[in-house]
Amino acid sequence: xxxxxxxxxxxxxxxxxxxxxxxxxxxxxxxxxxxxxxxxxxxxxxxxxxxxxxxxxxxxxxxxxxxxxxxxxxxxxxxxxxxxxxxxxxxxxxxxxxxxxxxxxxxxxxxxxxxxxxxxxxxxxxxxx
Amino acid sequence: xxxxxxxxxxxxxxxxxxxxxxxxxxxxxxxxxxxxxxxxxxxxxxxxxxxxxxxxxxxxxxxxxxxxxxxxxxxxxxxxxxxxxxxxxxxxxxxxxxxxxxxxxxxxxxxxxxxxxxxxxxxxxxxxxxxxxxxxxxxxxxxxxxxxxxxxxxxxxxxxxxxxxxxxxxxxxxxxxxxxxxxxxxxxxxxxxxxxxxxxxxxxxxxxxxxxxxxxxxxxxxxxxxxxxxxxxxxxxxxxxxxxxxxxxxxxxxxxxxxxxxxxxxxxxxxxxxxxxxxxxxxxxxxxxxxxxxxxxxxxxxxxxxxxxxxxxxxxxxxxxxxxxxxxxxxxxxxxxxxxxxxxxxxxxxxxxxxxxxxxxxxxxxxxxxxxxxxxxx
Numbered sequence: 001x002x003x004x005x006x007x008x009x010x011x012x013x014x015x016x017x018x019x020x021x022x023x024x025x026x027x028x029x030x031x032x033x034x035x036x037x038x039x040x041x042x043x044x045x046x047x048x049x050x051x052x053x054x055x056x057x058x059x060x061x062x063x064x065x066x067x068x069x070x071x072x073x074x075x076x077x078x079x080x081x082x083x084x085x086x087x088x089x090x091x092x093x094x095x096x097x098x099x100x101x102x103x104x105x106x107x108x109x110x111x112x113x114x115x116x117x118x119x120x121x122x123x124x125x126x127x128x129x
Numbered sequence: 130x131x132x133x134x135x136x137x138x139x140x141x142x143x144x145x146x147x148x149x150x151x152x153x154x155x156x157x158x159x160x161x162x163x164x165x166x167x168x169x170x171x172x173x174x175x176x177x178x179x180x181x182x183x184x185x186x187x188x189x190x191x192x193x194x195x196x197x198x199x200x201x202x203x204x205x206x207x208x209x210x211x212x213x214x215x216x217x218x219x220x221x222x223x224x225x226x227x228x229x230x231x232x233x234x235x236x237x238x239x240x241x242x243x244x245x246x247x248x249x250x251x252x253x254x255x256x257x258x259x260x261x262x263x264x265x266x267x268x269x270x271x272x273x274x275x276x277x278x279x280x281x282x283x284x285x286x287x288x289x290x291x292x293x294x295x296x297x298x299x300x301x302x303x304x305x306x307x308x309x310x311x312x313x314x315x316x317x318x319x320x321x322x323x324x325x326x327x328x329x330x331x332x333x334x335x336x337x338x339x340x341x342x343x344x345x346x347x348x349x350x351x352x353x354x355x356x357x358x359x360x361x362x363x364x365x366x367x368x369x370x371x372x373x374x375x376x377x378x379x380x381x382x383x384x385x386x387x388x389x390x391x392x393x394x395x396x397x398x399x400x401x402x403x404x405x406x407x408x409x410x411x412x413x414x415x416x417x418x419x420x421x422x423x424x425x426x427x428x429x430x431x432x433x434x435x436x437x438x439x440x441x442x443x444x445x446x447x448x449x450x451x452x453x454x455x456x457x458x459x460x461x462x463x464x465x466x467x468x469x470x471x472x473x474x475x476x477x478x479x480x481x482x483x484x485x486x487x488x489x490x491x492x493x494x495x496x497x498x499x500x501x502x503x504x505x506x507x
Contacts, residue, residue: 037167037169039434040432060434061168062365062456063163063164063168063368063456065436
């Protein structure tokens with residue numbers, strides 16, 4: 001599985017790509033693979049606030065529902081409207097299929113997140129048995 | 130937290146599933162594939178063409194001897210005296226209070242020989258129950274053959290064409306819920322049953338459980354079905370298929386807290402039989418005017434997926450019961466569920482609300498099963 005090096009990651013399997021003070025958030029390839037066929041994504045509205053480590057929505061596959069956790073705190077500036085009708089795009093390419101964009105409250109929060117190498121190690125430990 | 134973890138049990142096809150990179154999960158203590166190449170694709174393969182499942186984790190109890198019919202009749206709610214040699218039926222073993230030990234399929238192998246196929250998660254409990262309940266009866270031996278067979282389910286409208294390539298037995302001569310013995314993939318004496326748990330036509334075959342044989346037959350089935358687009362299927366698709374077909378799953382629609390009449394399986398409980406474990410309790414429920422709650426099918430009206438365990442409320446906000454199984458339906462493209470609700474809420478089109486993560490989402494009562502396979506016109 002591929003984890004872009006310029007993204008940061010959470011242990012709950014979200015990624016964030018930061019550009020200036022805007023963070024673009026998605027779920028990882030590991031997460032989409034674990035969930036299987038994704039059929040529904042529940043997201044906040046533009047203008048809502050999200051809080052780091054807190055749930056901001058959910059993603060559902062045929063067999064499971066999973067909470068989405070915010071990697072950082074911020075105000076939602078955009079959501080990916082395409083996912084309403086085509087949530088399976090996440091399965092096709094989790095790394096480019098973003099869920100929402102947020103305006104960061106505190107850019108330093110990003111530094112506390114996992115790097116691609118950390119995340120890869122973390123997921124290999126989670127599956128390794 | 131300390132927990133003693135027993136090692137997961139493996140079927141003879143475990144290495145094959147792992148080599149195929151199927152997603153494996155702990156299913157009732159078994160290391161089983163939940164998803165081989167994508168649940169929706171697998172589900173659709175079974176509805177429109179053919180799929181194959183490894184169901185070797187299921188258990189097989191044989192009752193043998195001149196007392197075997199009497200034992201089956203005492204143990205199970207359906208009337209096994211109606212079975213011909215080579216015929217099978219759906220049944221259940223009940224506790225004296227009319228709730229489920231397990232649902233089962235009883236096969237009549239000969240006048241003195243019955244095979245009861247049981248669920249994987251309840252295997253040990255079932256075997257103990259059988260021994261305790263009928264072990265004292267004269268002329269019957271209980272044999273647990275669960276580990277002797279690799280059981281494959283080949284299911285879907287092209288299942289017969291697929292399996293026919295691997296056997297000289299004329300499959301068209303086997304009626305639904307009948308079985309026979311034949312040569313399959315060069316193996317002698319394979320039990321071939323026209324049964325399954327998907328709502329489709331299909332077969333379940335029982336072959337020796339050694340790894341090389343199991344792997345070879347699995348491979349040959351996949352090859353035989355290749356021209357129809359056969360897929361290896363996991364427990365995820367098995368669950369969505371049986372849910373669409375309105376079939377009960379132990380631990381969900383049926384359990385030791387739910388009785389047969391509540392579960393809507395009364396037609397399989399032959400109360401005119403002189404006796405069986407649980408009969409008196411069911412007669413009492415019937416005499417009292419029937420059960421107070423019943424299993425219904427729900428279809429979500431508003432956006433949202435009702436999942437197992439979610440609470441169901443009336444539109445006025447009265448708590449009615451719980452969803453027992455819920456999922457998006459890959460074939461019907463609707464979000465469906467089964468739930469127990471009081472009888473006064475079971476009329477078709479009754480609107481209810483399902484609590485989904487704190488929000489009330491509207492659903493309505495619809496007929497079960499959600500999906501019924503089209504009748505053959507030929």
